[in-house]
Amino acid sequence: MYGYVIRRLLLAIPVLIGVSILVFSIVRFIPGDPARAIAGVHASPRYVEQVRREMLLDEGLHVQYFVYMTNLVQGDMGRSALTRRPVTVELMERFPNTLMLTAAAMAIAIAFGMSAGIVSATRRYSLFDNFSMLAALIGVAAPVFWLGIMFQLLFSVNLGWLPSGGIGTWRHLVLPALTLGLATTALIARITRSSMLDVLGQDYITTARSKGLVERIVIYKHALKNALIPVVTVMGLQFGTLLGGAVLTETVFSWPGIGRLMVDSILNRDYPVVQGAVLLLAVFFVLINLVVDVIYAYLDPRITYGSKEVD
Amino acid sequence: MKKWLIGLLVLSLLAGFVVAGCEEPVEEPVDDPDEPVEEVHPFEDKRVRQALNYAVDKEAIIETIFQGVGSPSSAPIVPAIFGYTEVGPYEYNPEKAMELLEEAGFGDGFEIELYHPTGRYPQDDTVAEAVQAMLAEVGVTANLTTYDWGTYLETVLVPPEMAEHDAYMLGWGTVTLDADYGTYALFHSTQWPTAEVWYNNASYYANEEVDELLAEARVTPDRDVREGLYEEAIELIWEDAPWLFLHNEGQVNAVRSNVEGLIHHPLENILAWDAKIVDEDEQDLIIAIGAEAESLDPLKMTSAPAATVAEHMVETLVYLAADGSLEPALATSWEPDEDGASWILELREGVTFHDGEPFNADAVKYNLDRFLAKGDFEGQDEAAYAFLLEEVQEVEVVDEYTIKLHLEREFAPIISHLSHSFIGMHSPAALEELEEDEVVEAPVGTGAFKYVSWDRGEEIVMERNEDYWGDVTELDTVTFKFVPEGGSRVVMVETGEAHAIMAVPPTEIERLEGEEDIDVVFEDSVRVIYIGFNLQPQ
Numbered sequence: 109m110y111g112y113v114i115r116r117l118l119l120a121i122p123v124l125i126g127v128s129i130l131v132f133s134i135v136r137f138i139p140g141d142p143a144r145a146i147a148g149v150h151a152s153p154r155y156v157e158q159v160r161r162e163m164l165l166d167e168g169l170h171v172q173y174f175v176y177m178t179n180l181v182q183g184d185m186g187r188s189a190l191t192r193r194p195v196t197v198e199l200m201e202r203f204p205n206t207l208m209l210t211a212a213a214m215a216i217a218i219a220f221g222m223s224a225g226i227v228s229a230t231r232r233y234s235l236f237d238n239f240s241m242l243a244a245l246i247g248v249a250a251p252v253f254w255l256g257i258m259f260q261l262l263f264s265v266n267l268g269w270l271p272s273g274g275i276g277t278w279r280h281l282v283l284p285a286l287t288l289g290l291a292t293t294a295l296i297a298r299i300t301r302s303s304m305l306d307v308l309g310q311d312y313i314t315t316a317r318s319k320g321l322v323e324r325i326v327i328y329k330h331a332l333k334n335a336l337i338p339v340v341t342v343m344g345l346q347f348g349t350l351l352g353g354a355v356l357t358e359t360v361f362s363w364p365g366i367g368r369l370m371v372d373s374i375l376n377r378d379y380p381v382v383q384g385a386v387l388l389l390a391v392f393f394v395l396i397n398l399v400v401d402v403i404y405a406y407l408d409p410r411i412t413y414g415s416k417e418v419d
Numbered sequence: 420m421k422k423w424l425i426g427l428l429v430l431s432l433l434a435g436f437v438v439a440g441c442e443e444p445v446e447e448p449v450d451d452p453d454e455p456v457e458e459v460h461p462f463e464d465k466r467v468r469q470a471l472n473y474a475v476d477k478e479a480i481i482e483t484i485f486q487g488v489g490s491p492s493s494a495p496i497v498p499a500i501f502g503y504t505e506v507g508p509y510e511y512n513p514e515k516a517m518e519l520l521e522e523a524g525f526g527d528g529f530e531i532e533l534y535h536p537t538g539r540y541p542q543d544d545t546v547a548e549a550v551q552a553m554l555a556e557v558g559v560t561a562n563l564t565t566y567d568w569g570t571y572l573e574t575v576l577v578p579p580e581m582a583e584h585d586a587y588m589l590g591w592g593t594v595t596l597d598a599d600y601g602t603y604a605l606f607h608s609t610q611w612p613t614a615e616v617w618y619n620n621a622s623y624y625a626n627e628e629v630d631e632l633l634a635e636a637r638v639t640p641d642r643d644v645r646e647g648l649y650e651e652a653i654e655l656i657w658e659d660a661p662w663l664f665l666h667n668e669g670q671v672n673a674v675r676s677n678v679e680g681l682i683h684h685p686l687e688n689i690l691a692w693d694a695k696i697v698d699e700d701e702q703d704l705i706i707a708i709g710a711e712a713e714s715l716d717p718l719k720m721t722s723a724p725a726a727t728v729a730e731h732m733v734e735t736l737v738y739l740a741a742d743g744s745l746e747p748a749l750a751t752s753w754e755p756d757e758d759g760a761s762w763i764l765e766l767r768e769g770v771t772f773h774d775g776e777p778f779n780a781d782a783v784k785y786n787l788d789r790f791l792a793k794g795d796f797e798g799q800d801e802a803a804y805a806f807l808l809e810e811v812q813e814v815e816v817v818d819e820y821t822i823k824l825h826l827e828r829e830f831a832p833i834i835s836h837l838s839h840s841f842i843g844m845h846s847p848a849a850l851e852e853l854e855e856d857e858v859v860e861a862p863v864g865t866g867a868f869k870y871v872s873w874d875r876g877e878e879i880v881m882e883r884n885e886d887y888w889g890d891v892t893e894l895d896t897v898t899f900k901f902v903p904e905g906g907s908r909v910v911m912v913e914t915g916e917a918h919a920i921m922a923v924p925p926t927e928i929e930r931l932e933g934e935e936d937i938d939v940v941f942e943d944s945v946r947v948i949y950i951g952f953n954l955q956p957q
Contacts, residue, residue, distance in 0.1 A: 114509035140569030144617070149572070150594065152806035153616040190713050192858045201875045272910040273902060275877060285739045362902040365878025377569055397769075 113398065120394045127390040128180070128383070132138040132173055135379050142377030146189045157264060163189050163379065176383070185387075190373075193383040198369065203388060205275060206365035209357070210350045212281050213289030218343065221293040225300025225339075226305065240297060247294030256287040256360035273362040284361040288354055292346045299342050303335040312332075336407050344400035348393040420721060460956035461529050462585060468660040468952055470519035472509035474557045477666055479511070480549050484542050486925035488671050492947055493666035494653050495602060499685040499743050499943050501835065502598025502636070502649035506657040507664060516557045528558025533587035533950065535563060536571040540948055541668065541925075547588055550663070550950065561586070576617040579955035586663070586953060587621065589802035592946040595807065596743050597835035598649045601634045601947075606656055623663040623955040628652075638829035640755045645831060663950040671923040673909070673931050674941045678704070678918045683942040684741045687723040688840075689921055690730060692867040694916065695893040702895045707908045707917040711876065711901040716859035717790055717841055718802040728879050728899050732773075733843030733864030736764060736783065737834055745834055748824075749778065749844055749865065759829040766820040768886045771870045772846035780816040785847040787814045787824075807836040867892045877901060912937060 143160040164172050179186060185195035224244070228237040263283060264272035271280050307313065308331055316330045317323075355367030366385055373381035404411045461467040477491035491508035498505070520526055535547040544565060551561045564584070566574055575587040593601030605609055608625035610618040629652050636648035657664075672683055677697045682690040693705055712725035720729065736750035750764040770778040771803035788794035791808055794803035810830040815823040826833065836842075849863035861870045867889065878900045883892050900917060902908045905924035909931060911917040923931060923939065932939050 136567065140567070141573050142569075142571055145569050147803060150806070151721065151803050152809065155803050155805065156617075157799065158800055187856065191721075192714065192716075192719055192856065193860075198875070205876075257906050257910075260907065264914050264916075265910055268914065271905050272914055272916060274900065274916075347946065359904050360907055362877070362900065362904070362907060366875065368876060375569070 113402065116398050116401070120391075120398075123394060124387065128387055129173070131157055131383050131386045132176060133169075135374075135377075135382050136169065136172075136264055138374075138377065142189065142379060145377040159189065163232070171249055185384040188373075188378055188381045190376050190378045190381075192255060195380045198381060199214050199366065199384050199388055202364055202366040203371050205363060206351060206354055206358070206367060207279070209284055209288060209354055209363060209365060210347065212285035213292065213350055213354075214343070214347055216289035217292035217296050217346070221296030221299050222339070224293075224297040226304060228297070228301045229304030232305065237301075241301070244294035244297045247290045250290065250297075252287055252291070253360060255290060256283070257359060259283045260360070273360070275363055284357050288350060288357040288361070292350065295326065295342060295346065296339060300335065300339050303338045304331060307331045307335040330381070332405055337404060340400055340403050340407065344396050347396050348389075351392060352389050364408045439676065447767075460585075461523070461525050461531075462952040462954060462956060464523045464525075466519040466523040467525055468663075469509070470516040470523070470557065471554065471559065471663050471952075472660055473512045473519070474559070475550055475553045475663060476511040476604065477508060477664075477667070480546060484545050484925075485666075485669070486928050488925055488928070489666045489669035490943070491666050492949065493667075495605065495651075495656055495662070495664065495947065495949075496593055496598055497667040497685075497943055497945055497947060499945055500593050500596050500601055501642070501743055502602075502646055502653075504653045506654055509660075509664065513557055520557060520559075522711040526558070528560065528750070530562065531585035532583065533561040533563050533586045533588070534571070534575055534584040535565060535950075536568050537565050539568040540588075540590045540946075543588065543948075545850075546665065546948070547956060550665075552604065572617065575951075576621050578611065578613050579623050579953075580957060581614070582953055582955070582957070585956060586950050586954060588665075588948070588950050589621070590668070590946050590948045591619070592686075592944070594945065595687070595832060595835045595839060596739055596945065597832040598645075598653075599633075599637055599832040599835075602652060602656070603637065603901060606661070606686065607633050610870055622661040622951040622953065624656075624659070625954075626655060626659060626778060629655050629659075637831055638759065640829075640831050650686060657806055661952055661954060663952065665948045665950060668944040668946045668948060670921070670942050670944045671928060672919060672921050672927075672942065673912045673923050674938050674940060675912060675915065676917040676936045676938050682741055683940050685743075685943050685945050686739075687724065687921070687944055688727040688730065688839075689919060690727070691897045692731065692892045693890075702893055703898070704894050704896070704919075705898045705900060705917045707900045707902045707911050707920040709901075709903055709905070709908070709922050712879065712899075714858055715862045715873075717786070717804075717843055717845070718800065719858055720841045721803050724901075727861065729843055729864075730840045730866070731762055731868040732862050732870055732881055733845060734842060734864040734866050735838055735843055736766075737838040739835070739838035745838055748838075749783075750837075753834055756821065756823070760827075761823055761825045762833055763817070764822050764824070766771035767888065768820050770865050771886060772849070772865055773863045773884060774846050774849055776846045776848045778844065778865055779819050780822045780830055781819075782844060782847050783822050784814045784816050785850070786813070786844050787842075789850065790842060802841065804841045807839055807842065808833070833874040841903040868894075868897055871896070 143156050143163060143165055147156045147159050160166055164175060177238040188195055189199055224240045228240050231237055260272045263270045270282055274280055313326060313331055316326045352366055354373050358365040358368045370382060451697060480488050481487060493505045493507040494503055496503050535543060537544045547563055551563055554561045575584060591601065591605060604619045606620060606624050606629055608630050610620035611623050612618045612621055632648050632652040636645045670687055672689060674681055679695055679697055680693040682693065684690060687707055694704060696702055696704060708724050710724045712728045713722055714720050714725060715729050734748050736748060738746045738748035740746050749767050751767050753762055753764045755762050766780060766783065772778060788796050790802045791805050791811060792799050810826045810828060810833060811824050813825040813829050817823050843864055845859065846863040860873060867884055867887050869884045871880040871882050873879045878898050880896060880898045882896045884892060885891060886922050902911060905922060908920040909923060909927045912920045926938060931937050
């Protein structure tokens with residue numbers, strides 16, 4: 109197992125190099141002169157030249173990439189072209205906020221989504237099942253932006269229970285986490301339900317039942333663990349999506365996260381920050397995928413990552 | 420079956436080519452004597468440009484798209500700017516537009532390529548569509564091409580031979596509140612964009628009289644005389660109509676009614692030093708604004724949010740009041756030297772920076788040299804807005820509280836330019852401590868408030884400066900929160916999480932006006948939105 113993890117981590121290096129090349133070229137294919145965008149409408153030609161020099165835009169692409177990579181392996185992502193602050197500092201200020209928001213949203217999604225899914229599966233076609241699956245459908249379909257503003261109006265303006273935005277106490281976290289987590293909750297509920305139904309129809313469940321096991325043990329010990337594999341896959345993918353996709357929630361709730369930083373940087377053509385942020389998210393995505401694969405092995409002993417796999 | 424089909428196809432194609440080939444050299448006979456024989460681009464005719472100005476209903480755009488916020492352009496610059504003369508607006512009169520087009524020989528209409536940005540100015544694409552619809556009413560077909568802001572400027576700020584558009588939408592904020600910056604850069608014939616330099620006279624407007632007036636106004640120190648010169652120039656420009664003059668942007672702020680004394684400045688600033696909260700013991704004012712300051716370093720500041728925040732902590736030599744007048748700040752008086760090419764400024768005595776360092780002529784020289792990359796800063800990077808002072812050749816310390824600015828040539832607007840919030844005076848001792856490549860993050864100025872903290876993406880907090888040279892503010896702290904979403908800002912002022920918010924979205928104005936404890940404040944902005952005509956069509 110450890111060997112597998114180390115091998116996967118080593119394999120991540122070429123993936124990340126690939127990502128760095130990809131991001132590096134994509135931002136440079138966006139039309140528009142970044143020096144001009146950074147300098148602003150009113151800036152003088154001399155200043156635009158100055159920004160162009162700072163961003164090495166006069167150099168060839170290979171030179172730019174070489175400088176970028178040389179600095180990167182030394183842990184230096186350069187400076188934001190807009191604020192002239194180190195990119196690593198900008199990212200480290202924001203990333204923990206996004207991570208916290210995403211983790212909270214994920215926690216909500218897992219808690220509510222899985223319980224709703226399990227109950228729905230065991231009481232198929234009951235009132236609860238129909239109701240929660242309808243709710244899930246709405247949850248998947250509701251636009252985050254609209255949902256966020258509705259939550260603000262209800263919980264902040266009308267009821268006055270929770271702050272409408274910003275970051276600080278746990279109370280600030282509730283609305284954005286709910287908003288961000290709702291679609292995932294719905295998704296997890298639906299996946300859990302169908303996966304559970306699938307497993308519940310398997311022979312070994314019938315066997316377990318005919319052995320006279322209590323239904324609770326059949327459900328939680330025999331069925332759930334096996335039903336979890338697709339659920340965990342979705343969770344892993346969703347976690348990555350939420351990390352990068354929190355931008356709308358971050359905007360509505362003025363949450364100082366990395367999504368907002370990234371979008372602002374794209375609009376400003378602030379190459380160094382875009383590159384840094386995408387690379388950071390890519391690293392996390394790779395790690396999450398690894399964690400998911402390791403969890404598979406735990407959930408289903410038939411899945412092993414030993415040397416046998418190579419044979 | 421298939422063979423004869425292919426044969427038929429080939430034959431008909433051939434026939435098409437033959438017919439087309441025969442038709443090509445045959446010119447349509449000109450049967451109407453009024454019809455221009457030589458191909459004249461409609462925009463080369465002044466009457467056409469005026470006609471288009473009459474054809475667009477500016478009032479309707481403001482009412483329907485901006486919920487009444489803003490006003491139709493009545494000059495190329497807004498009323499808040501020194502040198503403004505009311506010469507418009509062009510009223511909405513499609514009949515007159517049709518007449519003028521008829522006179523010019525374009526009664527049958529014509530087609531133009533209209534370029535516009537999206538997401539840069541409020542509702543810019545909607546405005547472009549409205550203009551398109553209104554022009555269609557007088558027979559002018561405008562084909563819209565939309566660009567994202569990052570690529571837009573390099574598409575329209577090009578030399579005439581590279582321009583592919585007939586008209587382009589742009590905005591211009593005269594951030595100095597002096598007509599020079601709002602006219603010279605946009606209408607002087609030396610300001611056509613070139614392949615190397617993106618100057619801003621993208622209409623390729625050239626009028627010798629206007630050129631002379633604008634050039635003279637630049638070097639005339641007497642403000643009354645200057646006003647007269649701008650009046651003449653603006654009348655000529657208005658008549659020539661190199662633009663379709665659209666509207667002056669407005670701004671809408673909302674303030675809880677227990678807050679008094681906030682200044683709503685036309686430069687899209689909200690200023691709190693005279694403010695107090697009437698019924699709260701704790702005087703902690705919170706203002707929500709839409710965008711974060713990109714920097715608080717004079718070298719890197721480029722936006723109104725940066726200016727708004729900085730002005731509370733860092734002062735300029737001259738203060739530009741909301742009514743457009745220039746008031747003493749860190750300089751108490753200023754006057755041109757006899758030759759007119761240098762200005763002498765007397766500085767305020769007994770002022771200290773927040774770190775206890777004295778404010779004096781050396782400090783001013785240090786700051787201006789750093790801003791301009793001159794003197795000890797020669798060879799280093801200049802400020803983004805260094806162009807404001809590009810006429811300054813040398814900053815001379817005359818004595819402890821007198822400074823002399825040597826200009827390359829006479830330049831009357833220099834004092835207006837010095838009032839710009841980006842040219843604030845920072846403690847030289849604090850600037851010295853910056854390492855190479857480091858920028859100011861915690862400004863040390865002389866202002867009414869002292870820097871406390873800056874949480875990126877979230878807020879900047881400052882506290883009262885007890886040792887302020889002027890009236891010490893009643894507020895204990897001021898916090899600027901960065902709330903990008905307009906609807907969220909509205910919620911904050913409704914719940915009391917913010918005492919004031921900037922830029923209320925037009926759709927929310929009516930709702931906020933209905934609330935008892937919230938005042939909605941309408942203020943002009945300094946930006947005009949226009950559609951420039953390409954006067955040098957290729």
